[in-house]
Amino acid sequence: MINSSAFSFDDIQVAHQRISPYIQRTPVLTSTTANQHTGAKLFFKCENFQGTGAFKFRGACNALLQFTPEQKARGVVTFSSGNHAQAIAKAAQQFGMRAVIVMPKDAPAIKVAATRGYGGEVVLYDRYTEDREEIGRQLAQNQGLTLIPPYDHPHVMAGQGTSAKELIEEVGELDYLLVPLGGGGLLSGCATAAKALNPHCQVIGIEPEAGNDGQRSFRTGSIVHIETPNTIADGAQTQHLGNHTFPVIQKYVDDVLTVSDAQLVDAMKFFASRMKIMVEPTGCLGAALALSGQIGGQNNGQNKLTNQRVGIIVSGGNIDLTRFATLVQ
Ligand SMILES: *Cc1c(COP(=O)(O)O)cnc(C)c1O
Numbered sequence: 001m002i003n004s005s006a007f008s009f010d011d012i013q014v015a016h017q018r019i020s021p022y023i024q025r026t027p028v029l030t031s032t033t034a035n036q037h038t039g040a041k042l043f044f045k046c047e048n049f050q051g052t053g054a055f056k057f058r059g060a061c062n063a064l065l066q067f068t069p070e071q072k073a074r075g076v077v078t079f080s081s082g083n084h085a086q087a088i089a090k091a092a093q094q095f096g097m098r099a100v101i102v103m104p105k106d107a108p109a110i111k112v113a114a115t116r117g118y119g120g121e122v123v124l125y126d127r128y129t130e131d132r133e134e135i136g137r138q139l140a141q142n143q144g145l146t147l148i149p150p151y152d153h154p155h156v157m158a159g160q161g162t163s164a165k166e167l168i169e170e171v172g173e174l175d176y177l178l179v180p181l182g183g184g185g186l187l188s189g190c191a192t193a194a195k196a197l198n199p200h201c202q203v204i205g206i207e208p209e210a211g212n213d214g215q216r217s218f219r220t221g222s223i224v225h226i227e228t229p230n231t232i233a234d235g236a237q238t239q240h241l242g243n244h245t246f247p248v249i250q251k252y253v254d255d256v257l258t259v260s261d262a263q264l265v266d267a268m269k270f271f272a273s274r275m276k277i278m279v280e281p282t283g284c285l286g287a288a289l290a291l292s293g294q295i296g297g298q299n300n301g302q303n304k305l306t307n308q309r310v311g312i313i314v315s316g317g318n319i320d321l322t323r324f325a326t327l328v329q
Contacts, residue, residue, distance in 0.1 A: 007154050007248055009196035012165055012189060015158040019061040022094065024050050026163070028170055033274050038290055040305035043174070045167040048279050048317025052118075054235070055163050055315050056087035056150070059185060062159030063148045064091045072097050077145035079132040081107040082235055083316055084150035089120030100145060102135050110320050151185030152242025161189025167311050168197045175308040176295070178286030180315045181205035181214045181256060182236035184245030190313060191252035201311075204295070205249065205256040206285040208233040208264070215256040217241050218249060232261045232327065235282030235316060257295070263288040269328050271314075280319040281327070286312040 029044045047055040064076060075098030078088045085101045092099035101120045103112060104127040112122055125135050133149075140147040148156065163186070164177060177194045179187045184205075191203040207214050211229025217240075225240045241249065249256075267284035270291060271277050279287075289295065290310055293303040319327075 007157065007188075007192065007244070009192055011154065011158040012161040012193050012196075015058075015062040015155075016162045016165055018065050019058060019159060019162065022051070022061050022091075023058055023162075025166060026050050028167060029275060029277070031275050034270070034291065038293060038305050038310075039303065040290065040308045040310045042290060043167065043171045043309070043311045044275070044287070044314050045163055045311060046277065046314045047163055048277060048283055048314055050316075052083065052086040052090050053316055053318040054083035054087065054283070055160055055186060055313070056083040057091065058162050059156035059159030059189075060084065060087035060091040060148070062162075063153065063155040064088070064095050064097065066155055067097070067146060071146045074144040074146070075099060076148055077136055077139045077143075078102070078148050078150065079136040080150045081111060083318055085111065085115045085120065086118060086318075088148060089115045089118035093119040098145075100139055100143070102132050102139070104132070108320070149242075151183030151238070152244045153185075154244055156185050157189040157192075157245060157248065159189070160186040161193040163313055164190035164193040164311070165197065167313070168194060168201075171309075171311065173198050173309065174201045174311040176305070177201050177203045177311040177313070178289055179203065179205055179313045180236060180282055180285035181207045182282070183238040184214065184241045184249050186313065186315060187253060188245040188248035192248060195252045202254045203252060204289070205253055206289045207256060207258050208236050208285070209258040209260045211236060211238070212258050213239065214241055214249075215258060217246060218253065218256040221250070231281075232264060233282040233285060235280065236285065257289055259285060259288040259292065259294075263292050265327055267291055268324070272328065277314075278317050278319070278324065279314055280316050283314050283316040285315075287314065
């Protein structure tokens with residue numbers, strides 16, 4: 001049985017041992033320009049270099065590696081149009097199991113193709129008339145598949161937390177850790193790791209302005225549901241936090257802040273032109289906040305990041321070139 005109230009740093013340590021042979025230990029990059037611009041020391045943990053191009057591969061590996069032989073023989077099912085789909089398909093292929101992925105009919109062809117390219121069996125649904133979670137549950141029941149959702153599962157959360165663990169182990173203590181927030185798998189795992197290794201580190205989740213359900217949930221103390229938000233940050237278009245992720249976020253996260261799509265585009269341009277890396281809009285949430293100098297406003301004319309050591313999870317780099325060009329031009 002899975003039990004999120006027992007979720008702890010131990011789960012992340014064990015996850016890290018379990019998945020290390022399969023994942024990339026992603027690089028931590030720095031930028032003199034960004035440091036000068038913000039007055040801080042920024043450490044970018046580049047999950048755009050993770051297998052399948054996003055941190056989601058960590059959680060997918062950690063979940064699938066815990067399947068029993070019987071579960072493994074039957075396979076996995078999930079619902080996602082994005083990075084979790086590719087992560088589950090690739091991990092399943094690598095561990096020799098079947099993967100069924102429920103995706104919307106109007107998902108970008110490139111994402112459907114990528115998922116199929118990793119051997120995933122894609123089941124299409126109509127996102128206006130059908131419920132993907134229900135379809136996922138039906139497939140699980142009828143075909144004996146195990147459902148691994150994109151964020152609301154302790155094994156997924158533990159896998160995602162290994163990115164913050166690697167970052168802090170590599171660069172040492174941080175004053176702030178900035179983490180993109182969708183459904184909260186990444187934030188709950190990273191906050192748990194950060195507070196265990198570095199208790200004074202302020203952990204901040206960052207959402208797109210148009211979809212600030214996580215901020216509202218964090219501030220009101222109960223999970224707020226919204227319509228699919230209109231934002232270029234497609235990895236953070238979730239409608240609500242999870243039943244497993246929310247309590248962990250409440251326990252360990254210090255604040256949830258937002259950035260605009262225009263700020264995300266500025267950060268994409270910064271990454272491409274200054275750091276020579278391609279980062280998808282959702283992957284820019286943390287950097288967009290840091291570069292905008294918005295954390296807690298001004299302090300004696302200095303922003304709060306002045307002289308602070310700031311870790312930033314750059315969560316993914318999956319965006320097709322035409323879309324990238326359109327956004328940055
Ligand atoms: C999924 C995703 C997120 C959000 O992660 P959650 O665990 O849902 O909060 C952020 N960035 C990228 C690139 C993603 O794919």
